[in-house]
Amino acid sequence: MDTGTARPALDRTFSVAPMMDWTTRDYRAFARTLTRRALLYTEMVTTGAILHGSPRSRFLGHDDVEHPLALQLGGSDAGELAECAAIAEEWGYDEVNLNVGCPSDRVQNNLIGACLMGHPEKVAAAVRAMREAVSIPVTVKCRIGIDDQDEDADLERFIATVADAGCDTFIVHARKAWLEGLSPKENRDIPPLNYGRVHRLKASHPELHIGINGGLKTLETCREQLECVDSVMVGREAYQNPWLLAGIDEALYGVPGPAESRHAAARALRPYIARRLDEGAKLNHITRHLLGLFQGQPGGRKFRRHLSENGHLDGACLRVFDDALSLVPEREAAAVA
Structure with a gap:
């Protein structure tokens, strides 16, 4: 509430x-x-x-x-x-x-x-x-x-x-x-x-x-x-x-947005994901909404695939999310953001 x-x-x-x-x-x-x-x-x-x-x-x-x-x-x-x-x-x-x-x-x-x-x-x-x-x-x-x-x-x-x-x-x-x-x-x-x-x-x-x-x-x-x-x-x-x-x-x-890059947006969500996991939420129920974040970006398909193949598994945790994020080159993602 x-x-x-x-x-x-x-x-x-x-x-x-x-x-x-x-x-x-x-x-x-x-x-x-x-x-x-x-x-x-x-x-x-x-x-x-x-x-x-x-x-x-x-x-x-x-x-x-x-x-x-x-x-x-x-x-x-x-x-x-x-x-x-x-x-x-x-x-x-x-x-x-x-x-x-x-x-x-x-x-x-x-x-x-x-x-x-x-x-x-x-x-x-x-x-x-x-x-x-x-x-x-x-x-x-x-x-x-x-x-x-x-x-x-x-x-x-x-x-x-x-x-x-x-x-x-x-x-x-x-x-x-x-x-x-x-x-x-x-x-x-x-x-x-x-x-x-x-x-x-x-x-x-x-x-x-x-x-x-x-x-x-x-x-x-x-x-x-x-x-x-x-x-x-x-x-x-x-x-x-x-x-x-x-x-x-x-x-x-006419005001700046909160995200400087796609990577920054993903990292900003980590504390929320951690809290929701502690509450009993399943990782894939959260991360399914992020599958389009790196659309058209180098590593974007690998990011989606890793979350799709691992996010639903029992015990899936923030490590799965972090590993998926590591598959997207941050320098390139930030440059085209």
């Missing part, structure tokens, strides 16, 4: 998207060796997991270093969402975000995720209840539409309804979700991106904070988007090519 340490001011200019099985507490601790300013999100956590799962720390546990940090909730019952939002605030989260974008069948069956775009009044009721329960921001992450919703007016109706309930911050995935006929994986690529719809939404709602998500892979693209919207959210690229995060603080916030 949170210790009450003072938090950096919440700034959504750049954030890392919530991603199931990826944006775990270990990934987020690693991300903080690369950027201090980016807003980080948890994986989506359902209201049922928080209210009925045990121990609660399994779903809400985090490290002070992860802040600024937002909890993404999955659910549709206003009362349960309000209760979970209050718990999130008690646990020290800086923001609570409602998932209105996940297209998987499993969450649809529980009226969670993108299917809620077809029920804007239900989302509005949930947002209203959550805002009444907490003092931290309550935000919504949604799609530009679902199924046959394929006009600016469809997105406008959803946003206007939820904004009337008091939500002033929306992160919009600029890709429609097909809830029937496409798998969640296909929904990440097949429906075409429509940045223009998000840009027009912002132009028509200058009073709202409108962020954009979907297909963003470079700092240059992020800068371009920030000319039209208030913030950018990057997903898969921030995970698969984490060194992208090392340029965020200077490029978008």
Whole structure:
């Protein structure tokens, strides 16, 4: 649980998207060796997991270093969402975000995720209840539409309804979700991106904070988007090519980032890894998030292979991590950082 340490001011200019099985507490601790300013999100956590799962720390546990940090909730019952939002605030989260974008069948069956775009009044009721329960921001992450919703007016109706309930911050995935006929994986690529719809939404709602998500892979693209919207959210690229995060603080916030090189970022995580191992965590559960750190670098494949082949073994310890790191020439890694 949170210790009450003072938090950096919440700034959504750049954030890392919530991603199931990826944006775990270990990934987020690693991300903080690369950027201090980016807003980080948890994986989506359902209201049922928080209210009925045990121990609660399994779903809400985090490290002070992860802040600024937002909890993404999955659910549709206003009362349960309000209760979970209050718990999130008690646990020290800086923001609570409602998932209105996940297209998987499993969450649809529980009226969670993108299917809620077809029920804007239900989302509005949930947002209203959550805002009444907490003092931290309550935000919504949604799609530009679902199924046959394929006009600016469809997105406008959803946003206007939820904004009337008091939500002033929306992160919009600029890709429609097909809830029937496409798998969640296909929904990440097949429906075409429509940045223009998000840009027009912002132009028509200058009073709202409108962020954009979907297909963003470079700092240059992020800068371009920030000319039209208030913030950018990057997903898969921030995970698969984490060194992208090392340029965020200077490029978008005008302050130096924490990592001088990839090696420096890896070494900075060692105390955290040691502590997590002492707590009983498995080495590969932590180091799997670092496999892309040396992408394209001399020794990068050897680094990945050594961790993949040895990190899961019984008793795997920091020595395995250090041995993997030694396979990457530090001088070369620093020179190209």
